[in-house]
Amino acid sequence: MKGMTIIVKKTTQLIAGMVFMYGIYVIVHGHLTPGGGFAGGVVIAGSLILVTLAYGGDFLKLVKEETRTTIVESFATILVIMIAVSGFLFGMKIFFNNFLPKGIVGHLVSAGVLPLYNIFVGIEVAASIFIIFLSLMIFKEESPK
Amino acid sequence: MDLTISIVTGFMVLGAIYAIHARDLLSSVIACAIVGYSLVICFLLLKAPDLAIVQIVVDTVTLIIMVAVVINSSREEPYTKFDTQGYITAITGILVIVILLYFFAVSSQTLDVLGKSSLRMAKYYIEGAAQKTGSANLVTGVVFDFRGYDTMGEAVVLVTAVLGVLTILRLKGKK
Numbered sequence: 001m002k003g004m005t006i007i008v009k010k011t012t013q014l015i016a017g018m019v020f021m022y023g024i025y026v027i028v029h030g031h032l033t034p035g036g037g038f039a040g041g042v043v044i045a046g047s048l049i050l051v052t053l054a055y056g057g058d059f060l061k062l063v064k065e066e067t068r069t070t071i072v073e074s075f076a077t078i079l080v081i082m083i084a085v086s087g088f089l090f091g092m093k094i095f096f097n098n099f100l101p102k103g104i105v106g107h108l109v110s111a112g113v114l115p116l117y118n119i120f121v122g123i124e125v126a127a128s129i130f131i132i133f134l135s136l137m138i139f140k141e142e143s144p145k
Numbered sequence: 146m147d148l149t150i151s152i153v154t155g156f157m158v159l160g161a162i163y164a165i166h167a168r169d170l171l172s173s174v175i176a177c178a179i180v181g182y183s184l185v186i187c188f189l190l191l192k193a194p195d196l197a198i199v200q201i202v203v204d205t206v207t208l209i210i211m212v213a214v215v216i217n218s219s220r221e222e223p224y225t226k227f228d229t230q231g232y233i234t235a236i237t238g239i240l241v242i243v244i245l246l247y248f249f250a251v252s253s254q255t256l257d258v259l260g261k262s263s264l265r266m267a268k269y270y271i272e273g274a275a276q277k278t279g280s281a282n283l284v285t286g287v288v289f290d291f292r293g294y295d296t297m298g299e300a301v302v303l304v305t306a307v308l309g310v311l312t313i314l315r316l317k318g319k320k
Binding site: 026030031032033034035036038039042043045046049053110114117118121124125128129131132133135136 | 214
């Protein structure tokens, strides 16, 4: 998959970082303002999809050669799945027990373990959405004509 | 507010009907997006900004992926003739719609006004939730503290869906 024109590439350089930072903001402030892990995770996945669409698969070395393709792709797949599953494990083990101190309602560091749940669910959702898009792109290119 | 929600909901119905009958698949996908973005306006009018944020982002990402799929496939819809079986299907559909509307009109006499529902459990969630969970956002407090099992099931559903996609879409087997 080739990239797009120079206008799209330059605009992507300007915008993608801000979209990524906005996703992190939505996740971190999830227990104070509307939003949370799911919404912020999908925003982060959207910024990654934007970069991938603008620059194409060749720039990101997603598909290199016929022999190395399966190795690289399998390693990336396993890495992203491990990130997703680790977020699930660490985030959800301590479930009913809000053991950290609550803090003052309305401050950034408050509400016990709820911000940790938000962060790990955000990582898991971003990895899941992005891997669906990557699998649609990679498996199409390596399919026999 | 009820009139505005009715207008937006009617717009959603029009978009859904056009999505079925469009000749081009690309315009059908974009007509599906009309339904999603109108739902965002409904959520904002019903004072649910959390759901509105999630809906608008997920709808945009889904639209990108669906457009990428449609461009790579054949966009033309094959021509179908309207024969006797079509009449039978249309009559059955109209009957089902009439029966559903009748039962909905009967059952909606006993329902509460939209947004004024009084569930028994909601009272215990709302009063003193900020002191119990320490979270200023009530939705996060309910989703991650009171209803933790639901959120865990949601995360497991997403991981399982990704595993299913990776299994089905692989065209070339491993050596």
